[in-house]
Amino acid sequence: MAITALTFDLDDTLWDNRPILERAEAEHYQWLSEAIAAAQTSPQTSFGDCYPLSAYQQHRADVARRHPLKRGDFTWIRERALFELVEAYGLPRLQARLWAAHAIAHFLDLRHDLTPYPDVVPLLDALRQRYRLAAITNGNADLKRLALAEHFPVMIAAGELHAPKPDPRAFLAALARLGATPSRALHVGDSWREDVLPAQRLGMQVAWVDAKDEGPRALPPGVHRLAHVRELPALLDRLTTQDSARQGG
Secondary structure (H helix, E strand, O other), X not given: OOOOEEEEOOEOOOXXXXXXXXXXXXXXXXXXXXXXXXXXXXXXXXXXXHOOHHHHHHHHHHHHHHOXXXXXXXXXXXXXXXXXXXXXXXXXXXXXXXXXXXXXXXXXXXXXXXXXXXXXXXXXXXXXXXXXXXXXXXXXXXXXXXHHHHHOOEEEEOXXXXXXXXXXXXXXXXXXXXXXXXXXEEEEEOOHHHHHHHHHHHOOEEEEEOOOXXXXXXXXXXXXEEOOHHHHXXXXXXXXXXXXXXXXX
């Protein structure tokens, strides 16, 4: 059947996410340590010296284990971990909550300081003329803070729904809002576990962005390997041609 709807992962599909997160991680934590030190009236060991970035990362993993229902809500986990560490540092609970909230706001500003791959905007401009588009992400990138939002009438923050991919509910929610059935939709993503397998099991076609060409050689039916998202239009044209040939036969 002809494809009428496309769903997209965001991080590492439409932009290179690693350098963005690495910068946001380091800079917001340094900002927090310096801001707390500047607000102190008497010198003492700095927050960053008591709890270096590695300690925060380990504590964040512990918070995720203690709150399994929040496992996909990365913003909540980050803020909770910061709050607990700032309180353990010795600040009153209310102050600790305020510092954690300010630090997360700074993190999210850095998190959204990103540039999509050069091909992405013209690609989406063309695709939205032919298909209904949705974004499905486990990350905490908020499309409403990005210019790309105009391309996606449907945006699913799977972690905040407590149903992070590979949970199928995020895909089903997107399809329902698009008014599309799985057999007439194609998902585009880079993760074998979080994108390819759940979408394929629902009966969707999948464009797998295997940028490093590290995946298995034999792919399940309906899964198509791309080296980059820029190759998507050629795949869609090929699938359209195949569908027309089947109907003509």
